[in-house]
Amino acid sequence: MNETAKPEPDPPSSREEGLAFSPKFGADGLATCVTIEAARGDVLMVAHMNEAALRKTLATGVVHYWSRSRSALWRKGDTSGQTQTLVELRVDCDQDAFLAFVKVGGDGGACHTGRRSCFYRRVEAEGEGARLAFIAPSILDD
Amino acid sequence: MNETAKPEPDPPSSREEGLAFSPKFGADGLATCVTIEAARGDVLMVAHMNEAALRKTLATGVVHYWSRSRSALWRKGDTSGQTQTLVELRVDCDQDAFLAFVKVGGDGGACHTGRRSCFYRRVEAEGEGARLAFIAPSILDD
Numbered sequence: 001m002n003e004t005a006k007p008e009p010d011p012p013s014s015r016e017e018g019l020a021f022s023p024k025f026g027a028d029g030l031a032t033c034v035t036i037e038a039a040r041g042d043v044l045m046v047a048h049m050n051e052a053a054l055r056k057t058l059a060t061g062v063v064h065y066w067s068r069s070r071s072a073l074w075r076k077g078d079t080s081g082q083t084q085t086l087v088e089l090r091v092d093c094d095q096d097a098f099l100a101f102v103k104v105g106g107d108g109g110a111c112h113t114g115r116r117s118c119f120y121r122r123v124e125a126e127g128e129g130a131r132l133a134f135i136a137p138s139i140l141d142d
Numbered sequence: 143m144n145e146t147a148k149p150e151p152d153p154p155s156s157r158e159e160g161l162a163f164s165p166k167f168g169a170d171g172l173a174t175c176v177t178i179e180a181a182r183g184d185v186l187m188v189a190h191m192n193e194a195a196l197r198k199t200l201a202t203g204v205v206h207y208w209s210r211s212r213s214a215l216w217r218k219g220d221t222s223g224q225t226q227t228l229v230e231l232r233v234d235c236d237q238d239a240f241l242a243f244v245k246v247g248g249d250g251g252a253c254h255t256g257r258r259s260c261f262y263r264r265v266e267a268e269g270e271g272a273r274l275a276f277i278a279p280s281i282l283d284d
Contacts, residue, residue: 016255017255018274019263019273019274019275019276020273020274021265021271021272021273021274032174032188034176034185034188036185041183041184042183043176043178043185043241045234046174046176046234046239058265058267058272059267088264089264089265090261090262090263090264090265090277091261091263091264091265091274092187092188092260092261093253093254093255093257093260093262097188097260098265099185099261111235112235113158113159113235115235118234118235118239119232119233119234119241120232120235121161121232121233122230122231122232122233123163123200123231123232123233123240125200125201129163130163130200131161131162131163132160132161132162132163132233133161134161135232
């Protein structure tokens, strides 16, 4: 580890090297959470947590988010049955993003479209712009 | 797929079911990008892209971000050598988050602390609060 050779973006600090949990929320009070299916290791969804959602997640072992569209604390699975039981929560170097490794209840899915993962399309460059292509269903739905 | 049984949060739309790429940036002009080491499948970092960073990434095949701390377009690896060559870009259902599957140049790392991944600590509930614990280096640094 040689931080001096890697100037981007800050010198090391206790936030990065310490054991104190000091989550950093944005101006909107939110931090990003990337949710990963613990057994398969793939990304199911990206959502947001405010301080209350984070606290609830840690206290109950069931993942809670802040729904930006509904402006409400959201216990994932309450309506869909796709409850996310927390297996491990990780935090990044500057403590403003989380990885939640979860075990999913119900049909095992996470996306409101009915798919297992929200990331079911890839972006393909096309001229100056880009188009989407569906990823083979077998990758996501088996 | 049965959306009617899953009311959260919106009915299906062309944004979710179509092939048109219509990335949605937040009020700050940014969208979240989760960067994954393509060969190993694990998350290296979470960062942000504005429209210019996204366009540059697609046009060059090398991942660009928007650095919030420096308010600048940021071609990852320019100072560290840890260039991220894009293998595949995926977008989520409502097109406001990306997964970038990458091959990393230089020493293969992504974190400015010198570690391979930014997610090198887990959060452990402790009473009303939480503490961090380092993940065994062998998981991240081999």
